[in-house]
Amino acid sequence: MRRSIFCIVSRRLHVTKSCSFPTDTGLNHRSRFSTALTHRPLYKHIDDVESLDYYRPGGYHPIQIGDVFCARYRIVHKLGYGSYSTIWLARDENKARYVAIKVGIAECDLKDGEVLGQISASAVKDVVFGSNLIPLVLDRFSIDGPNGTHPCLVTAPAGCSLVDSLQAADSSPFQLNVARSMAAQLAMAISHVHEKRYVHGDLHMGNILLRLPNYDSLSPEQLYDKFDAPEPEAVIRADNQPISSPNIPTYVYAPTWLGRPSDEIALDEAKIMLTDFGTAFQPALEERFDSYTPLQMRPPEIRFEPTKSLSYASDVWSLGCAIWAVLGVKSLLDSWLIGLDDATIDQIDFLGPLPDEWWEAWERRERAFISNGVPKEGREVRTLDQRFQDAIQAPRQRRGMQGMDEEERDALLQMIRDMLVFRPGDRPSARQVLQTEWMRKWAIPEAEKTWGRRFP
Numbered sequence: 001m002r003r004s005i006f007c008i009v010s011r012r013l014h015v016t017k018s019c020s021f022p023t024d025t026g027l028n029h030r031s032r033f034s035t036a037l038t039h040r041p042l043y044k045h046i047d048d049v050e051s052l053d054y055y056r057p058g059g060y061h062p063i064q065i066g067d068v069f070c071a072r073y074r075i076v077h078k079l080g081y082g083s084y085s086t087i088w089l090a091r092d093e094n095k096a097r098y099v100a101i102k103v104g105i106a107e108c109d110l111k112d113g114e115v116l117g118q119i120s121a122s123a124v125k126d127v128v129f130g131s132n133l134i135p136l137v138l139d140r141f142s143i144d145g146p147n148g149t150h151p152c153l154v155t156a157p158a159g160c161s162l163v164d165s166l167q168a169a170d171s172s173p174f175q176l177n178v179a180r181s182m183a184a185q186l187a188m189a190i191s192h193v194h195e196k197r198y199v200h201g202d203l204h205m206g207n208i209l210l211r212l213p214n215y216d217s218l219s220p221e222q223l224y225d226k227f228d229a230p231e232p233e234a235v236i237r238a239d240n241q242p243i244s245s246p247n248i249p250t251y252v253y254a255p256t257w258l259g260r261p262s263d264e265i266a267l268d269e270a271k272i273m274l275t276d277f278g279t280a281f282q283p284a285l286e287e288r289f290d291s292y293t294p295l296q297m298r299p300p301e302i303r304f305e306p307t308k309s310l311s312y313a314s315d316v317w318s319l320g321c322a323i324w325a326v327l328g329v330k331s332l333l334d335s336w337l338i339g340l341d342d343a344t345i346d347q348i349d350f351l352g353p354l355p356d357e358w359w360e361a362w363e364r365r366e367r368a369f370i371s372n373g374v375p376k377e378g379r380e381v382r383t384l385d386q387r388f389q390d391a392i393q394a395p396r397q398r399r400g401m402q403g404m405d406e407e408e409r410d411a412l413l414q415m416i417r418d419m420l421v422f423r424p425g426d427r428p429s430a431r432q433v434l435q436t437e438w439m440r441k442w443a444i445p446e447a448e449k450t451w452g453r454r455f456p
């Protein structure tokens with residue numbers, strides 16, 4: 001049961017994220033690989049596992065439970081998969097601990113490792129708290145296999161992503177103190193990334209992971225007793241012929257569920273880490289004109305300032321949307337949005353008029369507005385207050401959970417309005433977000449309880 005809940009989410013995420021790589025900026029190998037797979041499937045479909053046709057030269061490395069890498073890491077379970085990697089739980093037999101190994105598709109640079117190496121290595125010296133919210137790189141190596149050479153990144157394993165956690169609780173929100181704590185940690189994580197001169201560039205609930213409690217004292221068998229044992233699913237060719245290729249594993253595995261449903265997470269368990277730095281970049285060294293962030297959290301300048309490179313402020317927009325999603329059960333922008341125009345309409349509805357030159361440049365503006373910020377008659381317009389009620393307050397009240405009082409609500413909405421300013425140059429920095437009233441009075445104190453320490 002738990003597994004099937006997870007897998008639905010996992011599959012949805014996979015699709016969303018694949019779609020968020022529409023064009024290529026410095027990810028040539030990734031795009032080439034994805035677009036090459038347009039032929040008929042070679043293998044029968046199996047639910048809740050990575051795309052089997054990606055097991056070919058240039059693609060995933062075939063891995064089985066029990067495989068050992070570097071004479072040290074024994075594969076114990078599957079944790080997840082993305083378009084560019086499979087992620088495995090392994091027992092580090094040298095250190096008697098569990099680790100997560102992200103195994104990239106062949107010949108990709110797995111940029112996460114490079115970025116995390118810089119952020120977490122320097123952070124250890126600085127002893128900056130924000131570094132605790134980013135996975136520490138424990139090891140890096142590569143594997144040669146039938147599909148090529150695969151980069152591997154070893155980090156701490158996590159329990160589940162926040163989107164999985166919400167879904168596992170049938171979209172019940174996190175307890176209010178837990179959500180406040182996570183929101184503060186997220187802002188601290190982004191502030192830390194920015195201080196290290198990186199933009200994350202793909203912030204969403206699937207990339208925020210809940211830390212796993214320490215299970216290092218459990219053997220793999222005890223871990224299987226506590227959670228699920230891996231269940232191998234045989235790979236079958238679409239033409240029913242026997243599989244003779246070494247490119248594909250004999251069996252594949254659905255990711256396990258080591259997480260907790262959102263409503264069961266206690267404040268001292270609410271430690272998060274921000275992951276997936278595969279599209280992070282340094283604005284001082286590199287220009288970036290495309291966003292990989294899902295449409296609901298994608299900043300508007302991508303559309304209206306296409307010749308200006310993205311920068312830290314684009315993460316601040318997504319951070320505002322992510323904080324909203326952590327606090328509530330619905331994204332700030334309507335989740336059924338289907339296109340760029342719908343997103344712009346929705347943004348104007350709750351933020352007000354677009355900057356004049358953006359408005360003039362928007363060809364389809366008359367679809368929903370009489371003039372800038374003035375909706376056509378009869379069209380339903382949902383304000384920020386109404387969205388707060390629908391997404392954050394009412395779901396809590398329905399479940400008898402603590403809601404926000406008026407003072408907190410006003411402080412939160414003020415912070416969100418400040419972060420979601422159309423012009424990127426007018427947004428606060430992530431560090432300034434941490435100094436807002438809502439963060440200081442409501443969110444950071446809960447994060448301090450989670451971590452059992454004071455933040456300066």
Ligand SMILES: Nc1ncnc2c1ncn2[C@@H]1O[C@H](COP(=O)(O)OP(=O)(O)OP(=O)(O)O)[C@@H](O)[C@H]1O
Pocket residue numbers: 013014017018079080081082083084085086087100155156157158159160161206207209275276278
């Ligand atoms: N350290 C970890 N511990 C537990 N699960 C993890 C860990 N890292 C990643 N995962 C799981 O694997 C999934 C895919 O990871 P990730 O997004 O990093 O892969 P990816 O190949 O870069 O994906 P894409 O580029 O398609 O987003 C995550 O959504 C998460 O569920």
